[in-house]
Amino acid sequence: MIKRPRLIEQVRKALRRSRVVALLGPRQCGKTTLAREFLSVGQKNYFDLEDTDDLLRLEDPKSELASLRGLIVIDEIQRKPDLFPLLRVLSDRKPLPSKFLILGSASPALLRQCSESLAGRIETISMSGFSLEEVANRKLGDHWFRGGFPHSFLAASNESSFAWRKQFVQTFLERDVPQMGLNIPAPIFRRFWAMLAHSHGQIWNAADPAASLGVSQPTVRKYLDYLDHLLMVRQLQPWHENLGKRQVKAPKIYVRDTGLLHLLLGIRNKKEFQNHPKRGMSWEGYVIEELFKRAQPDDAYFWATHNRAELDLLFLKNGRKIGFEIKLSDRPGLTPSMRIAVRDLKLERLFVIYPGKNNYGLDKRTEVVSIFDLEKINLLEHSRHGKR
Ligand SMILES: Nc1ncnc2c1ncn2[C@@H]1O[C@H](COP(=O)(O)OP(=O)(O)OP(=O)(O)O)[C@@H](O)[C@H]1O
Ligand SMILES: [Mg+2]
Numbered sequence: 160m161i162k163r164p165r166l167i168e169q170v171r172k173a174l175r176r177s178r179v180v181a182l183l184g185p186r187q188c189g190k191t192t193l194a195r196e197f198l199s200v201g202q203k204n205y206f207d208l209e210d211t212d213d214l215l216r217l218e219d220p221k222s223e224l225a226s227l228r229g230l231i232v233i234d235e236i237q238r239k240p241d242l243f244p245l246l247r248v249l250s251d252r253k254p255l256p257s258k259f260l261i262l263g264s265a266s267p268a269l270l271r272q273c274s275e276s277l278a279g280r281i282e283t284i285s286m287s288g289f290s291l292e293e294v295a296n297r298k299l300g301d302h303w304f305r306g307g308f309p310h311s312f313l314a315a316s317n318e319s320s321f322a323w324r325k326q327f328v329q330t331f332l333e334r335d336v337p338q339m340g341l342n343i344p345a346p347i348f349r350r351f352w353a354m355l356a357h358s359h360g361q362i363w364n365a366a367d368p369a370a371s372l373g374v375s376q377p378t379v380r381k382y383l384d385y386l387d388h389l390l391m392v393r394q395l396q397p398w399h400e401n402l403g404k405r406q407v408k409a410p411k412i413y414v415r416d417t418g419l420l421h422l423l424l425g426i427r428n429k430k431e432f433q434n435h436p437k438r439g440m441s442w443e444g445y446v447i448e449e450l451f452k453r454a455q456p457d458d459a460y461f462w463a464t465h466n467r468a469e470l471d472l473l474f475l476k477n478g479r480k481i482g483f484e485i486k487l488s489d490r491p492g493l494t495p496s497m498r499i500a501v502r503d504l505k506l507e508r509l510f511v512i513y514p515g516k517n518n519y520g521l522d523k524r525t526e527v528v529s530i531f532d533l534e535k536i537n538l539l540e541h542s543r544h545g546k547r
Contacts, residue, residue, distance in 0.1 A: 161309070163189070163293050167196055169284055170260070174230070177282040178250035178258050181236075181273055183265040184286040185390040185416075186335055187327060189309055190262045193286070194232050197260060204231045208238040220245055228256050236261045237339070243276040250280050264335065265390050287390065288312065288416055290452045296531045299514070303445050304429055306418020317428050324422040328352070331391075341385055347372060351382050355392060356414050356423035360440035362463075363394070363409045383412070391415060393447070398460035398473050400504055407463040413444040420444065442487040446512050446530065447472055450483060453533045468499040473506075481536070482509040489513075493521040501525060510536060 170193070173180045184190050191207075198205055204227055206213045217223055220242060224231060236242065246259055265285070273281055288307025291299060305311045305320045308327065314320035332345040354368045363383070365376040372379065386392040394410040414420040420441055426432050435441075451459070456474035463469040472483040482500055484491075491511050501509050501524050509525040518535065520526050528535050 161289055161293055161313075163193060163289075165290075165292065166193060166284075166286055170197065173282045173284055174258055174260065177280065178255060179246055179261065179277055179281040180259070181261050181263065181281055181283045182286060183263050183283060183390070185288075186264050186331060187308055187310065188286060188288045190264075190286065191234055192309075194234065194260055194262055197230055198232055199229065203227070204229060206231075206233050208233065208235040221248075224249055224257075230260060231257050232260045232262070234262045236263045243273060247276050247280065250277070265388060285390075287448070287452070288418075291449055291530070292453075292533070299530065300429070303417055303442070304421065304432055306416040306421070308416060308418060311418045320418070321422060321427055324418050328419065328422065331389075335389070336385070339385075339389070343382065343385075347374075348382065351379065352386065352391075352414075353423045355383070355386070355412055356420050357437075358412060359414050359420055359437065360411065360443050362407060363412050391419070393444075395447075395459060395461045395472070398462040398470075398504070400462070405465040407465070411461050413447060415444070415448055417441055417445045417448075439487050442514070443471060443485045446483075446485045449530070449533060450474070450512070450536070454536055462500065462504060468496050468503070470496075470500040470504065470509075473504065479507050480504060482506040484509065484511045486511055486513045489515055491527055493525060497521075497525055 170180060170182060174197070182190055182194065194205075206217060208214060208217075217239075224245070233242065246261075249257070250259065273283070289302070289309065289312055290307065291302050294302050294307075294312060302312060305314070305317070306324070308324070310323045311320045311327075314323055328349070332348055336343060336345070336348065351368055351372060354371070358364070365379050369376045369379045383392065383394070387394055391414065393413045393415050395413070396410050397407045399406055414423065421432065424435070424437055426435055432438065450472065454474055454476060456476045458475040460473045461469070461471060462473055470482050471485045474481045474483070482504065484497060484500075491513050497509060497511070500506060506524060511521070511525065511527045512530055512533075513527060514530050516529055516531065518526065518528050518532055
């Protein structure tokens with residue numbers, strides 16, 4: 160078993176504060192396994208809404224759930240969104256006999272229902288596959304190449320990892336997507352996803368995928384949003400600073416898990432990966448996901464102007480503005496673009512993340528930080544002293 164202490168602590172804290180905690184993550188990332196850590200009362204407080212026996216136990220959900228004490232876990236909540244109004248009633252009891260941990264593979268409908276009927280009572284935590292911190296720094300090569308899904312990362316060989324990911328994508332398209340009520344032919348959605356992988360790290364442009372799939376631009380836009388809601392793809396929106404310069408308006412697209420990215424690009428082994436033209440972009444997406452797992456920003460953007468100044472990632476957290484540049488080189492130095500980003504965006508700090516071991520400063524605000532040392536950016540977790 161790979162230990163996930165940071166995530167467990169996050170859920171524990173949320174359960175202390177809130178009556179309902181939603182743990183959302185893509186299929187197969189380890190949600191159920193994590194939730195079991197919290198089930199001290201035992202199996203009778205656990206309901207898997209994909210299990211027919213558990214569904215039978217919930218035939219009269221109100222009396223069943225009201226009779227239980229302690230933490231109640233409801234898994235695959237997207238299967239029964241009509242439970243939300245009941246959770247609201249149950250979590251408003253005084254004194255409160257039980258709290259709820261609900262798990263789901265983040266459908267858009269799920270999120271909408273939660274926020275409407277449980278407003279003020281629910282806290283949402285997003286999770287994904289293993290982080291580098293969880294699998295250990297020395298596994299960087301495998302973790303980057305295979306991605307963080309437990310079965311892909313822990314597979315006995317790169318070949319069986321690839322085979323697992325291939326099966327995952329197929330099941331996702333043939334079972335999970337239709338189950339969410341989305342009616343898209345699997346082969347078309349598969350081709351679209353592969354096209355996204357080819358434009359990983361680039362600015363989104365609907366025209367090309369629309370033309371090659373023979374569908375309209377609003378339709379490919381909808382496909383993109385589905386993959387986003389199902390936590391497979393990340394869209395980074397462009398930041399707009401009022402500078403009078405022309406700035407980019409479309410989002411940047413990343414396949415969130417690098418293992419799935421490499422599958423969709425058809426990269427089977429590390430030799431093919433070594434010289435692959437997308438290697439640099441893959442690294443960029445890898446680091447972005449690691450930074451999200453660590454810093455949990457309030458908001459995130461990229462920044463680009465038409466005269467070539469740019470910033471890979473901008474995090475807003477507790478009123479602070481922190482920039483990140485991501486490099487796949489041995490010894491990154493200060494560039495004119497970094498200077499412009501710090502100045503024009505008024506960044507408090509700019510961190511340059513790279514795969515080397517040592518950290519070093521480039522100037523007063525800019526520092527090169529090793530991928531193995533993301534602890535350094537934990538200062539993001541505290542609000543700036545004296546300022547709001
Ligand atoms: N920390 C871990 N260490 C080792 N293996 C793990 C870990 N977490 C999960 N796994 C394995 O990964 C697989 C998926 O885990 P789990 O069922 O918890 O994911 P899930 O997010 O609930 O998936 P689904 O959305 O399909 O229900 C399981 O086979 C599980 O044993
Ligand atoms: Mg599960």
